[in-house]
Amino acid sequence: MLLARSFVKKTPLVPLNRPFSSSISHKMQIHPLLARSDNWMYLVVDEASNEAAVVDPYDWKKMLGLVKEKGVNVTTLITTHHHDDHSGGNIQFLSNHPQGSSIKAYAGSRSPGTNTVVKDKDEFTFGKNIKVKALHTPCHTQDSICFYLQDEQGKKGVFTGDTLFQGGCGRFFEGTPEEMHKALTYLGTLPEDTIVYNGHEYTPGNAKFALKIEPDNADVKRLAKLAEDNDCTAGLSTIADEKKWNVFMRLDQPAVQKATGATDAVSVMGALRELKNKA
Numbered sequence: 466m467l468l469a470r471s472f473v474k475k476t477p478l479v480p481l482n483r484p485f486s487s488s489i490s491h492k493m494q495i496h497p498l499l500a501r502s503d504n505w506m507y508l509v510v511d512e513a514s515n516e517a518a519v520v521d522p523y524d525w526k527k528m529l530g531l532v533k534e535k536g537v538n539v540t541t542l543i544t545t546h547h548h549d550d551h552s553g554g555n556i557q558f559l560s561n562h563p564q565g566s567s568i569k570a571y572a573g574s575r576s577p578g579t580n581t582v583v584k585d586k587d588e589f590t591f592g593k594n595i596k597v598k599a600l601h602t603p604c605h606t607q608d609s610i611c612f613y614l615q616d617e618q619g620k621k622g623v624f625t626g627d628t629l630f631q632g633g634c635g636r637f638f639e640g641t642p643e644e645m646h647k648a649l650t651y652l653g654t655l656p657e658d659t660i661v662y663n664g665h666e667y668t669p670g671n672a673k674f675a676l677k678i679e680p681d682n683a684d685v686k687r688l689a690k691l692a693e694d695n696d697c698t699a700g701l702s703t704i705a706d707e708k709k710w711n712v713f714m715r716l717d718q719p720a721v722q723k724a725t726g727a728t729d730a731v732s733v734m735g736a737l738r739e740l741k742n743k744a
């Protein structure tokens with residue numbers, strides 16, 4: 466894996482105190498936390514109430530450690546999809562958290578530990594300030610849900626699990642090219658300044674692939690630089706950036722169509738995914 470490069474070469478990989486962690490606003494703080502070799506879990510803190518949400522706490526011990534360190538009160542657990550590397554820590558997290566039984570655990574229909582099943586466009590809040598909206602984006606899995614968060618000041622973030630990555634998208638394990646096209650188009654309707662928090666650090670490989678497809682795209686070069694300069698790119702792009710450098714969101718571009726030998730969006734998406742799978 467290309468990823469091994471950055472994780473071996475650059476240490477420490479502890480992005481907790483990076484400036485951007487708190488830059489989303491002084492009311493909503495989002496802390497990425499590494500699980501396994503390249504999974505991103507998140508702790509979302511509403512400063513006004515000291516309430517927090519955890520996202521995909523696979524490494525539940527590590528997440529409980531961060532919760533303790535920050536001294537926050539977890540009221541909400543969010544799971545992006547049922548794959549074990551995202552949902553596999555839910556039950557342990559809830560049973561080892563002092564108030565675990567009172568935590569609202571939101572997910573699609575197939576994740577363990579879930580007590581509140583969400584469907585497309587469902588909304589809920591946590592803390593004093595944070596509004597959450599579910600976006601059903603089936604393809605990587607049929608239960609894939611992206612969670613869009615907005616705080617009182619209008620700062621925005623989206624947890625995209627394995628649907629949208631910085632510069633890429635997830636494999637179509639349970640879906641079709643048409644579904645991924647629909648899912649990414651749906652995410653593309655979010656406000657341009659929405660910050661993207663994804664499920665894996667796949668950015669180096671995605672940038673390398675994008676450079677092959679669109680070698681003359683200056684934004685793709687910017688993506689490659691981002692991957693080179695940062696061990697953790699989670700939270701370092703917006704929906705606007707993704708539209709400029711993510712080839713899976715650029716199916717109408719001549720260079721992308723030329724590389725895939727197709728012109729209609731669904732065929733381009735299918736061919737792109739095939740090329741990426743072989744890359």
Ligand SMILES: [Zn+2]
Binds near residue numbers: 546605
């Ligand atoms: Zn997955």
Ligand SMILES: [Zn+2]
Binds near residue numbers: 548550627664665
């Ligand atoms: Zn995953």
